[in-house]
Amino acid sequence: MVRKNNFGQFVLNIIFIILAACCVLPFLLLVMASFTEERTLVMNGYSFLPEKFSLESYQYLLRSFSTIANAYGITVLVSSVGTLSSLLITMLLAYPLSRKELPGRSIFSFFIFFTMLFNGGLVPSYMMWTQIFKIKNTLLALIVPSLLMNAFYVMIMRSYFTSNIPDALVEAARLDGAGEYNILYRIVLPLAKPMVATLALMIGIGYWNDWVNGLYYLTDSRLFSIQNLLNRMISNIQFLSSGVSGVDLSGAAATVPSVGIRMAIAVIGILPIMIIYPFFQQYFVKGISIGGVKG
């Protein structure tokens, strides 16, 4: 009986090791390819076990450092400003709605909720952002359209407040003369820390990974985030040397390690997430489990 059980565990673990390998190995292929010598790549293609290693892809990236650093800077800026503002307006909207006595509460809730059911889609949104708000080729284009606030997160936040912040506590604070902003900041927020961290992570990854806004609203490559840069680069490998940074590298274009460099760029694109992820893994799993309840 015990042996049979152990055998079951063995099979189960083998299955999971295979599944996990399927999730991780493609990344390994990227990494290996980025460290492979260009000539080996041309002859043998991308491979897990390259014949000859080389750093030339990364050396080339270093030479076009300013373009990549610029894109990285923009991603970091957009992600941090975006996440902070998004968290702020999400909480400011969610907290009043968690107060059961607020007049008109259900109307506001419906107003928010309706946006999850019906939307105008890309064409009208695009027209509005570009023509009324003139957002094309501005940094706001990477922050504001569709990403700044998510009705779903407002709903999650609201129900967290409703079920985790005792009414009596808020009432007591008000009797002590605390204003609503004070109550939110000093009482509600500290109690909602785990939820705030989880949402911050979800929103932050959303910003970090977003390339759609850049695709829609940016043509000026100086404003490209790292995702937009990657996006442009996969179709046009010469892009790096085509003078984004104002440096004319056209002579060097012929020596671009074009096969390996793609993978090198992809590697630096995922590196930060892979570094951060293990530390925030628990928040992330939690965020998904909560989102799954209604999502």
Place this chain on the structure above:
Amino acid sequence: MKSKNQSSTAKQINSFKRTNILKRYIPLYTMMIPGIVYLVINNYIPMGGLIIAFKKYNYSLGILDSPWAGFSNFEFLFRTNDAAKIIRNTLGYNIVFIILGNIMAVTVAVMLNEVRSRQAKKIYQTLILIPYLISMVIVSYIGFAFLSQDSGFINNSILEPLGLDKIQWYTSPQYWPIILTIVYLWKSFGYNSIIYFATVIGIDASLYEAAMVDGANKWKQIWHITLPGLKTTIITMVLLNMGRIFYSDFGLFYQVPMNSGPLIDITNTIDTYVYRGLTQLNDIGRASAAGFIQSLVGFVVVFIANFIVSKIDKESSLF
């Protein structure tokens, strides 16, 4: 006379109270302003903008002043084969994704629950979520590493050693329904598994103990306790997915096939069609007509799906 006076005083007091109460809530209302304003701009104005589908759009005039066009944009859309193709693709892929995606996720969640070592459980959970964390742009790079004709892993390290001919993946549409399904499953199964897993670990442990006392083996426990425990979550997830059946992941269908021309018939969904119409073909009429249909039908479908959810499990319904 007296009573009239009294009642008017009462009214005064009442209205005084009411303004006082409203005053009390002013800070709460002001808090909501940024969020509400954002929703009006980002979500409600574009809803009104849907009328563009009935206009002959002229850039210099803007949406409101462009002349009305009746249903001509829709006629234009349906006269070509485009409408049938993009609707077929969007629905077809979604149906396959919903079925395979949920089967895989439930299986993985149930299996994960059976892994005895806590340490291993946590590691597997962490690893299967990795594909969900990265953007579709990166996924398209990974796809390229595998499928590129000259240097791709599959052509060079699998087909060639086997003595098979190289395949031009990015110009051979017949493979793409399978490729896109694999990519979709690869990227999303971890996420969906975690959702199901959260339900599985919530199942009352005493049920299993009782089953064990009764001599039920693992399979019986899974069949009679775990799966029934997952039933409502499965139904809810499937119906929520169905509610989005007219929508597709733009990145998956645009980015992963690298916007390759020969693949368009098999990879074009409503979302990619609208984007292409808007930016590349400069065909706003048809794009806006397709977008209108997506919004409207999508809305109706969500309603139906939610209606069914609320009949099955009131708690899981969206509204």
